Amino acid sequence: MSLESEAKNLEAISKAIDHHNRTCEYPAVAIAMNPFEVERLGWDSIRGLPIREDPNLGTGSFRVICAKDEGDLREEERDVIEAVSEYYVPVAN
16 A cells, blocks of 8 residues: 555544544544455554454445444443542443
8 A cells, every 4th residue: 555545544534533523422432444454554543543343344434433332421421430540430320
């Protein structure tokens, strides 16, 4: 793959991430791509988002995976317990 086509792919995915984050209340959490594309590009992540293989996507396409798709809840909908830790753990009601 040429550097020019790699740059165009990165630009298209980056624009899609920005569009998603502007228009959806849930943030992007990953990028899904056909396994062939993942191997061809050789990227593990894009802008800090992990790349996940999805054989249901055709080559040359990708999908922004949303926190809503992952079943995450908005911050206002979580009960958070403070603890001596760097992680927040949601508590079931």
